[in-house]
Amino acid sequence: MTATVSIGEFARLTCLSVKTLRHYHDIELLEPVEIDTGSGYRRYSIDQVAQAHLIRRLRRLDMPLPEVKAVLAAPDDDVRHAALRAHLERMEAELERTRSVVASLRSLLTPSAPIAVEYRSIPAFSALALIEVVSRDDIGPWCQAAYPLLHQTLAAAGIEPDGVDGATYSMEFFENDLGEVVAYVPIPAAAAIEPHERVSVIELPARRFAIALHEGDFEDFDRTYGALGSHVAEHDTALAEPVRERYLLSPDDTDDPTAYRTEVCWPIGRL
Template structure:
């Protein structure tokens, strides 16, 4: 059995203010079951209490109102649960990101131990590659896709990589949050004819200032900052993309165990 109660009583039943209930009515999120034609006073059913509680909790989880409307209007329990579950997964991912940022901030408070820089000349070598203009926010997904494609192509040819995979990022990627990204996996020179020539690239010979980045990519900016500053202060950088080599990366280990060589080009051989 249900009953109809005025907006003030419904506010007490749901812990939602009258102002909030009026707003939810305006945006058609939680509408009263009846409105007095003379006074315009709103009335709600006690059957709406659970729905109001659901809306309140979703708002406490920072779910956007359009998504809450979709949850409330879901055709069945399964669809409603799927929408809530998707939001919870996004929140969990955000919590992980927040923990990473907190850890990074705490590290910034510690005295700097400096950076170890190695100088190395690397000869030209062929790689199987993919390139695309990529937005920074889409980079992780695109890199996962491209490396999966490259390793899949090698496996189909019954070949193993001839060295660590890597990537380069155009200056525009950093300057405008969108630019060309080239991912690559080294191949033996004798095998280059086994692949589509459009996918085979010869990385140019270069002399690099190199720093090892240990750990997840959330701290990558600090390695770039330290190595780039060292090069600016002691060498002359070439106006071309920095080369990253993934000695241990995604798919090989947990983020804490990643090992990436950041190679800053400073001259030709």
């Protein structure tokens, strides 16, 4: 018969406090094998030690309790290992984001050179576009899905892009962290594309822009926006219209996850 121990002894075996063990019992994460009906004392099996150790490590990795429950309830090792791998991948992504923010914060401590601003008039052009209301938190995954869809649609129609990928961001996107975003790929004016439930052919209007080139980490994108917008405020009159971005290079094009090369186009006048 497997030995059982008191909750205090089990706390010593597992390095989990009695308070924590009681909480795990209450939420049905780690339940004692015996509860004395008279005293209410809990007893645990020594077979539960390994499970307790796993729970402790998962919590130290900030795995949410519902996910810990799912790992413990996994029907086999393959399902359990897949859940663990998914969480580790999320943690690695978060670690990379933290490193990026730290590097960006360090760069704020170093005086930056004045931003180089180019003025350019861009004529109207046709584009295949995906237009949706997107939150700031969702913009990364949304873009990662949008451009493959646009390019797949063009490839199916046998049409080559007529310029680099781009996007426009409405004022509401910046003001409310939620607003219309237009992901687009320029196409020849005479291109014929079958209607699609999510994409459409649009014409972007002719505009004059103040343009700055952002190179480097996405985490520093706000600095380019800040510097360019400040330049426009000092020297020009901004239109209350969507800012355009032109993606000359993205991390998808290289092995460098921080390799952004984007033209930020601030609308300053109509042609």
